Amino acid sequence: MEKSKxxxxxxxxxxGNVASSLGFVLLEAGIKIKEIYSRTAKNxxxxxxxxxxxxxxxxxxxxxxxxxYLIAISDDQLSHIGDKLGHLNGIVAHTSGSQPINILxxxxxxxxxxxxxxxxxxxxxxxxxxxxICIEANNSDAAEQLKNLADKISTKVVYLNSDQRQYxxxxxxxxxxxxxxxxxxxHDVLMDKEIDFSLxxxxxxETADKIRNTHPKDAQTGPARRNDKAIINKHLKLxxxxxxYQELYSLLSNQLIRKYHDKL
Amino acid sequence: MEKSKxxxxxxxxxxGNVASSLGFVLLEAGIKIKEIYSRTAKNxxxxxxxxxxxxxxxxxxxxxxxxxYLIAISDDQLSHIGDKLGHLNGIVAHTSGSQPINILxxxxxxxxxxxxxxxxxxxxxxxxxxxxICIEANNSDAAEQLKNLADKISTKVVYLNSDQRQYxxxxxxxxxxxxxxxxxxxHDVLMDKEIDFSLxxxxxxETADKIRNTHPKDAQTGPARRNDKAIINKHLKLxxxxxxYQELYSLLSNQLIRKYHDKL
Numbered sequence: 046m047e048k049s050k051x052x053x054x055x056x057x058x059x060x061g062n063v064a065s066s067l068g069f070v071l072l073e074a075g076i077k078i079k080e081i082y083s084r085t086a087k088n089x090x091x092x093x094x095x096x097x098x099x100x101x102x103x104x105x106x107x108x109x110x111x112x113x114y115l116i117a118i119s120d121d122q123l124s125h126i127g128d129k130l131g132h133l134n135g136i137v138a139h140t141s142g143s144q145p146i147n148i149l150x151x152x153x154x155x156x157x158x159x160x161x162x163x164x165x166x167x168x169x170x171x172x173x174x175x176x177x178i179c180i181e182a183n184n185s186d187a188a189e190q191l192k193n194l195a196d197k198i199s200t201k202v203v204y205l206n207s208d209q210r211q212y213x214x215x216x217x218x219x220x221x222x223x224x225x226x227x228x229x230x231x232h233d234v235l236m237d238k239e240i241d242f243s244l245x246x247x248x249x250x251e252t253a254d255k256i257r258n259t260h261p262k263d264a265q266t267g268p269a270r271r272n273d274k275a276i277i278n279k280h281l282k283l284x285x286x287x288x289x290y291q292e293l294y295s296l297l298s299n300q301l302i303r304k305y306h307d308k309l
Numbered sequence: 310m311e312k313s314k315x316x317x318x319x320x321x322x323x324x325g326n327v328a329s330s331l332g333f334v335l336l337e338a339g340i341k342i343k344e345i346y347s348r349t350a351k352n353x354x355x356x357x358x359x360x361x362x363x364x365x366x367x368x369x370x371x372x373x374x375x376x377x378y379l380i381a382i383s384d385d386q387l388s389h390i391g392d393k394l395g396h397l398n399g400i401v402a403h404t405s406g407s408q409p410i411n412i413l414x415x416x417x418x419x420x421x422x423x424x425x426x427x428x429x430x431x432x433x434x435x436x437x438x439x440x441x442i443c444i445e446a447n448n449s450d451a452a453e454q455l456k457n458l459a460d461k462i463s464t465k466v467v468y469l470n471s472d473q474r475q476y477x478x479x480x481x482x483x484x485x486x487x488x489x490x491x492x493x494x495x496h497d498v499l500m501d502k503e504i505d506f507s508l509x510x511x512x513x514x515e516t517a518d519k520i521r522n523t524h525p526k527d528a529q530t531g532p533a534r535r536n537d538k539a540i541i542n543k544h545l546k547l548x549x550x551x552x553x554y555q556e557l558y559s560l561l562s563n564q565l566i567r568k569y570h571d572k573l
Contacts, residue, residue, distance in 0.1 A: 120540065143540055163512060164519075164530050171515070177508045201511075205504065212502045213509075215544045215558075216495035220509050221516045222531030223561045224488045229525035229568075231480035238476045240469065244441045245477075245484050246521060247465075248427060251435075252485045253517040255428075257510060261493035266428050267486030276384065276407055280479045289564050294479075296560055297487045300553050304493075 050186075052112040052136070052194045056080050058104075058126060059117035060088040063140050067117060067161065068096045070173045074197040079111050104129045111135045113194070115159060124148050136187050142214030145207035146181050157182035157191050160210060161199070162217055177201040179210055230290040269301035314450075316400070316458045320344050320375040322368075322390060324352040327404050328381035331425070332360045334437045338461040343375050368393045375399045377458070379423060388412050400451050406478030409471035410445050421446035421455050424474060425463070426481055441465040443474055494554040533565035 055076055057064050060083035072078050078098045083089035086102040093100035101107060104126070107114070114130060116123065116139040123144050130137045131151040138157040139149065149156040158181040163171055178195040180202060182188035188204065195202040205213060228249070235242050255264045268276040277298050284291035319340055321328050324347040336342050342362045347353035350366040357364035365371060368390070371378070378394060380387065380403040387408050394401045395415040402421040403413065413420040422445040427435055442459040444466060446452035452468065459466040469477060492513070499506050519528045532540040541562050548555035 120537070143543065162508060163515065175511045177511065179508075201508070203505070203508065209502050209504050211543070211547060212498055213504055215547055216499055216509060217512055218531050218544065219491050219495050219554075219558070220513050222529065222533065222565070223491055223557075224513075224516050225520070225525055225529050226561055226565055226568075227483050227487055227491075228520050229529065231483050232525050234476055235480055238473050240473050240477055241467070243521075244426060244443075244465070244467065245480060247439045247441065248481055249484050249488075249517050249520060251428065252488050253513050256489070256492050256513060257507075261489055261496050265486065265489050265493065267482050269486065273384070279407065279475070280482065283475060283479055289567070290483075293487075293560060293564065294483070296557060297490055300557065301486070301490055303553070304490075 050112070050190060052190050053077060054079050054111045055113045055115055056082065056107055056111040056135075057092075057115050057117065058082045058130075060085070060092045061117065061119075063161070064115075064117035065092055065095075066170055066173075067115065067140070068092065069170055070198050071194075072096055076194070076197070079108050082107060107133065109133055112190075113138060116140065120144055127151060136182070136190060138182075138191060142179075142217065143211050145211075146183060147207075155182065155184055155187035157187050158207070158210065159191055159195065160205075160214075162213065164221055173198045174200055177203060179203055179205040179213065181206060181210065227293075230287070230293065234284075234287060234290065265301070265305070267301075269298040270305055272302055272306045314376070314454060316376040316454050317341060318343050318375045319377045319379055320346065320371055320399075321356075321379050321381065322346045322394075323381035324349070324356045325381065325383075327425070328379075329356055329359075330434055330437075331379065331381060331404070332356065333434055334462050335458075336360055340458070340461070343372050346371060371397065373397055376454075377402060380404065384408055391415060400446070400454060402446075402455060406443075406481065407475050409475075410447060411471075419446065419448055419451035421451050422471070422474065423455055423459065424469075426477065428485055437462045438464055441467060443467055443469045443477065445470060445474065491557075494551070494557065498548075498551060498554065529565070529569070531565075533562040534569055536566055536570045 056079050057068050060081055068078055078096045080098055081089045081093040081100045089100035089102050112135045114133055114135055114137045120141055127149045128151045131153055136155040136157055137149055137152045138159045140159055142160050146158055160179040162177045176199055178199045180191045182191055192202055232242050320343050321332055324345055332342055342360045344362055345353045345357040345364045353364035353366050376399045378397055378401045384405055391413045392415045395417055400419040400421055401413055401416045402423045404423055406424050410422055424443040426441045440463055442463045444455045446455055456466055496506050
């Protein structure tokens with residue numbers, strides 16, 4: 046059986062957090078980063094300097110011989126850029142959780158997805174070992190090449206189709222962005238009452254840890270789980286000066302009561 | 310300066326998760342557990358056997374010479390029980406996050422609060438070292454005795470008044486119970502789409518870890534933070550078959566947009 050070609054050279058399209066994080070970690074893994082594209086020359090040059098590679102601000106002069114063109118730009122730019130990469134020989138893959146593979150449909154030959162599931166900030170390079178990378182491609186050879194590449198930087202590489210990936214992205218928004226909003230509401234109230242937010246840290250960690258081995262349905266505790274209306278109403282009253290927090294507390298408690306107590 | 314008396318002997322009122330966890334950890338710390346009270350003899354006997362102490366199912370025969378009577382029973386039983394402990398010499402303290410100290414007002418002499426901030430399940434004894442214990446008392450000597458006791462099992466002992474404690478409890482419900490409901494919604498959808506929930510674990514941990522050193526306002530990312538209506542509407546559409554999840558997604562996104570983008 047012929048072994049699939051390995052991806053050895055990459056052009057990165059984009060210069061933001063994802064482009065930067067992937068650039069560093071792929072370089073560390075021994076991959077050759079050939080060039081950075083950004084429509085803003087200054088940004089392209091700045092990241093290229095850090096990755097010790099060349100840069101371009103014009104898609105027409107991209108090196109036509111890279112094994113992979115990895116697109117890490119905002120979703121609203123993606124269809125626009127995707128349309129301009131049809132002439133390239135290598136695989137063209139994007140890194141978005143929410144955009145389908147067929148947004149790259151103008152690409153002749155191989156296209157795919159290389160989606161790392163994590164929040165990335167420029168200030169800190171995340172440890173990719175534990176970051177899931179979701180792969181999809183329009184042919185099995187490209188899928189294998191993308192998987193081999195992902196295996197070099199992560200131990201959690203999975204194939205997901207575009208429909209699955211958008212649901213994964215939706216749930217990632219939920220457990221990250223929405224949980225963080227809950228933290229924010231709690232933080233605001235504790236600050237007003239002169240209580241140290243760090244008192245909640247052990248509970249926050251326990252909540253996250255418990256879910257590794259326990260189904261969230263079984264991990265559920267608290268006043269709404271017990272249908273303890275006295276406490277719920279007391280808490281709602283305490284939130285009279287925090288209408289957004291109060292509305293959220295009410296909705297979440299009602300959903301929990303319906304889930305665990307209303308069997309109608 | 311006279312050193313405050315140390316609590317050396319404890320009667321535990323209750324036989325549930327909190328009674329059991331505190332019993333074990335205090336015993337390990339070298340405190341003498343004298344007896345367990347439960348209105349259900351079988352439960353009292355069962356926990357007493359594990360803690361190698363005696364038990365009673367009648368409050369009138371409690372040993373009158375314990376240094377502390379630690380009440381760990383449900384909130385709705387608390388005022389009822391509190392009224393029956395007025396004759397005891399030692400400190401009477403309850404362990405509830407949401408009940409004020411004056412629920413023990415019939416107690417002559419010292420009363421107080423000994424509130425450990427954690428979810429406790431009988432199956433697993435938590436590591437108390439990192440669990441905050443919140444102390445309150447109706448006199449400074451009792452406050453000091455309760456603090457000295459708490460210091461033996463936790464490194465995070467704080468004084469909070471009853472008003473502060475109920476806000477802390479409210480935020481604990483938020484970061485634990487409500488976060489867990491978000492996990493549950495995500496779990497249900499991923500299972501339906503045949504996606505492994507464990508893919509979210511690294512992101513869940515990162516979300517919890519980030520908050521140690523970053524204000525939640527600055528840690529906020531995601532479509533609503535960017536006011537990316539295209540993604541938000543796409544996600545809401547994906548949730549057409551999950552009305553509770555959809556309602557929650559909508560409310561949380563709207564709150565985030567108001568918080569970060571509407572400056573009216």
